[in-house]
Amino acid sequence: MTAVAAPRTAPGGTPAESAGSTTAKVFNHPLNAWYVAAWDHEVTRKPMARRIANQPLALFRTEDGRAAALADACWHRLAPLSMGKTIGADGIQCPYHGIVYNSAGRCISMPAQETINPSATVPSYPVIERYRYVWVWLGDPTRADPDLVPDMSQMDSEEWAGDGETIHAACNYQLILDNLMDLTHEEFVHASSIGQEELSDSEFETTHEGNKVTVSRWMFDIDAPPFWLKNMRDKFPGFTGKVDRWQIIHFEAPGTIRIDVGVAKAGTGAHEGDRSQGVNGYVMNTITPETDRTSHYFWAFMRNYRLDSQLITTQLRDGVHGVFGEDETMLKAQQEAIDANPDHQFYSLNIDAGGMWVRRILEKMLDAEGRPAAIAHQ
Numbered sequence: 128m129t130a131v132a133a134p135r136t137a138p139g140g141t142p143a144e145s146a147g148s149t150t151a152k153v154f155n156h157p158l159n160a161w162y163v164a165a166w167d168h169e170v171t172r173k174p175m176a177r178r179i180a181n182q183p184l185a186l187f188r189t190e191d192g193r194a195a196a197l198a199d200a201c202w203h204r205l206a207p208l209s210m211g212k213t214i215g216a217d218g219i220q221c222p223y224h225g226i227v228y229n230s231a232g233r234c235i236s237m238p239a240q241e242t243i244n245p246s247a248t249v250p251s252y253p254v255i256e257r258y259r260y261v262w263v264w265l266g267d268p269t270r271a272d273p274d275l276v277p278d279m280s281q282m283d284s285e286e287w288a289g290d291g292e293t294i295h296a297a298c299n300y301q302l303i304l305d306n307l308m309d310l311t312h313e314e315f316v317h318a319s320s321i322g323q324e325e326l327s328d329s330e331f332e333t334t335h336e337g338n339k340v341t342v343s344r345w346m347f348d349i350d351a352p353p354f355w356l357k358n359m360r361d362k363f364p365g366f367t368g369k370v371d372r373w374q375i376i377h378f379e380a381p382g383t384i385r386i387d388v389g390v391a392k393a394g395t396g397a398h399e400g401d402r403s404q405g406v407n408g409y410v411m412n413t414i415t416p417e418t419d420r421t422s423h424y425f426w427a428f429m430r431n432y433r434l435d436s437q438l439i440t441t442q443l444r445d446g447v448h449g450v451f452g453e454d455e456t457m458l459k460a461q462q463e464a465i466d467a468n469p470d471h472q473f474y475s476l477n478i479d480a481g482g483m484w485v486r487r488i489l490e491k492m493l494d495a496e497g498r499p500a501a502i503a504h505q
Contacts, residue, residue, distance in 0.1 A: 153299055153419045153420065153465075153501065153502040154299055154300075154301040154486075154489075154500065154501055154502070155419075155493055155498055155499055155500055155501060155502050156180050156300060156381065156416040156489075157266070157380070157381050157489060157492040157493055157496060157498075158180060158265045158266035158267075158496060158498075159264075159266035159267055159270050159492070159495070159496060160264070160266065160275070160380065160381040160492065161255070161262040161263070161264055161271075161275055161276045161277065162179055162180065162262065162263055162264075162265070162381070162382065162413075162415040162416075163260045163261070163262055163263075163413045163415050163423070163425050164177055164179055164184065164186060164196060164254075164260075164261050164262065164263040164415070165177060165186060165260070165261045166259060166260060166261070166293070166425070167194075167256055167259050167260060167261055169186075169261075170186050170187065170188055170194050170261050171187070171188055172187065172188050172190075172213045173187070173212070173213070174186065174187040174208060174209045174210075174211060174212065174213065174219055175187070175209055176199055176207060176209035176210075177423075178417050178418065179263060179265060179415055179416070179417065179423075180265050180415075180416050180417075181416075181417075181418055181419070182198065182265055183198065183199035183200065183207070183209075184196050184197065184198065184199050184209075184252070184263065185197045185198070185199040185207070185208040185209040185211075185219065186209075186261065187213050187219055188213075189213075189216060189217045189230050190213075190215070190216040190217065191216065193230065193254075194254045194256055194261045195219075195230035195251070195254060196251070196252040196254050196261075196263045197219065197228065197230070197232050197249050197250065197251050197252070198232070198249045198250040198251075198252075200249065201221040201223065201224075201226060201249065202226070202234065202246070202247045202248060202249055203221065203223070203224055203226055203247075204223060204224070206221050206222060206223035206224075207222075208221055208222075208228070208249070210222040214227055215227075217229045217230050218235060218236070224238055225238040226238065226247065228248075228249055230251065231251050232248050232249045232250055232251035233247075233248050234247035234248060252264060252265055252268070253268050253271035255273050255276060257273075257276050257279075258276075258279040258280065258282040258283055259282050259283055260279070260282075260413070260425065262276055266496070277379040277380075277383035277413065278379060278383075278385070279383060279385065279411055279413065281385070281409045281411060281429045282411060282427060282429065286431055286434075287409065287429040287430065287431050287434075288429065288430060288431075288433075288434040288435075288440055289408075289409075289411075289427050289428050289429035289430055289440055289443065289444070290427060290428075290440050290441070290443075290444045291411065291425065291426045291427025291428065291444065291447075292426065292427075292444065292448060293423060293424065293425050293426075294423075294424035294426065294451060294455055295417075295421065295422075295423065295424075296421065296422040296423075296424045296455055296458055296459070297420070297421055297455075297458070297459040297462060298420065298421070298422060298458040298459060298461060298462035299416070299419060299420055299422070299462060300382060300414045300415070300416040300422040301485075301486065301489070302458050302461055302462060303412075303414045303422055303424055303458060304378070304382065304384065304414060304482065304485050305479070305482045305485075306454055306457075306458060307376065307378075307384045307386070307412055308340070308342060308376060308378060308384070308479075308481035308482040308485055309342075309478045309479060309481060309482055310344070310374050310376070310386075311478050329344050329345065329346045330344070331343060331344040331478075331480075332344075333480040333481050333484065335484045335488075338379060338380035338488050338492075339377065339378060339379050339380075340376075340377075340378040340481050340484040340485055340488070341375065341376065341377055341378070341481075342374075342375075342376040342480070342481035343373075343374075343375045343376075344373070344374045344375075345371065345372070345373050345398055346371065346372040346373075347371050347393065347398075348369045348370075348371065348393045348394070349369060349370060349371075349372060349393075350369065350370070351370045351372070351390050354446060354450070355370070355372065355389075355390045355406070358390075358406045358408075358430075358443075359390060359405070359406055361406070361432075361433060361436075361439055362406050362432050362433060363392075366392075368392065368393065369392075369393035370390040370391060370392060370393055370405070371390065371391050371392075371393050371394070371395075371397050371398060371405075372389070372390045373387070373388065373389055373390075373397065373398070374386060374387075374388050375387040375388075376481060378481070378484075378485055380485075380488050380489065380492060381489060381492065382413055382414035382415060382416075383412070383413040383414075384412045384413075384414075385409055385410070385411055385412070386409065386410040386412070387407070387409055388407075388408050388409070388410055389402065389405050389406050389407035389408055390405050390406060391403075391404045391405025391406075392404040392405060406430070406432055407430070407431050407432070408428055408429060408430045408431075408443075409428070409429045409430075410426070410427075410428055410447070411426060411427040411428070411429060412424070412425070412426045413425045413426075419502055420462060420466075424451075426447070426451065427444075428443045428444060428447045430443065486500075
């Protein structure tokens with residue numbers, strides 16, 4: 128294997144120098160960043176609760192359809208606003224004593240009194256809707272630039288079709304990023320669907336620029352694993368023979384990973400850019416920390432063939448659901464083992480090159496916020 132521009136890779140099993148400590152395995156999360164809070168269809172006029180990066184939020188829509196995010200605690204007695212109701216064009220009413228706030232978090236009505244206390248406010252967070260998601264910014268609101276929303280353009284492009292789900296993952300968000308930046312685990316965790324031994328045998332290339340990391344892997348003249356053989360036959364009925372397979376992983380901070388995946392008939396030019404004799408998908412992943420040890424994992428599988436087939440959309444979503452269920456089991460077990468062995472050191476191999484660059488980028492973001500990269504084990 129080869130790794131280009133890969134920091135701190137360790138062929139000999141050297142301890143990993145990540146997150147500022149080799150023994151603290153609970154990793155912090157930047158706040159000056161856009162995180163997905165929900166699918167757009169989840170946010171309605173009825174308030175909903177969601178915890179993002181340890182912050183409880185109340186999400187709702189105003190009468191004109193705008194999504195809003197407030198801290199989920201009333202100024203008066205900290206009752207959860209998510210248990211209340213929307214009222215008027217722009218208000219949300221506390222369920223305890225009826226105080227009403229607008230979408231900017233300012234009190235606009237108090238029960239049994241005409242004078243409104245000027246301190247009666249709750250934090251409001253910048254929100255943007257893009258790529259079928261509602262994104263929220265929990266850090267400095269003056270830095271909430273819409274141009275910093277990570278690219279997930281396949282999600283709403285007319286050239287791609289697909290669907291996805293949300294996993295409530297019982298692990299720190301960086302463990303999911305590690306999992307997605309190194310796909311050699313497919314050979315072992317997903318042996319019956321997308322795994323094959325060529326994943327570990329093939330060379331890969333790791334590059335990085337700014338807050339992005341790319342890991343590219345090609346496998347030539349191989350048998351298609353079951354998942355991809357079915358997809359080839361969806362497009363080319365009765366297909367048999369060898370394929371060329373690719374996995375191109377695109378990370379964008381703080382937690383979005385798009386994976387360009389597919390197979391094509393061997394030797395037909397896919398590597399050179401002609402993918403017409405194959406099937407191409409994008410595994411769309413965006414990971415939002417919920418707490419230090421739990422995460423919201425939003426994913427979708429998008430394809431650029433047979434766009435009109437709802438059957439294929441549903442089959443792909445259900446198939447990927449099963450694959451990711453295997454990841455979910457492994458990640459939960461990994462977090463439990465980390466918590467049970469707080470003094471154990473992490474070690475890195477060549478295959479961890481992409482994940483190590485991800486950690487370096489996140490550490491830099493945390494340094495800029497004056498916050499530690501690792502949280503002391505509790």
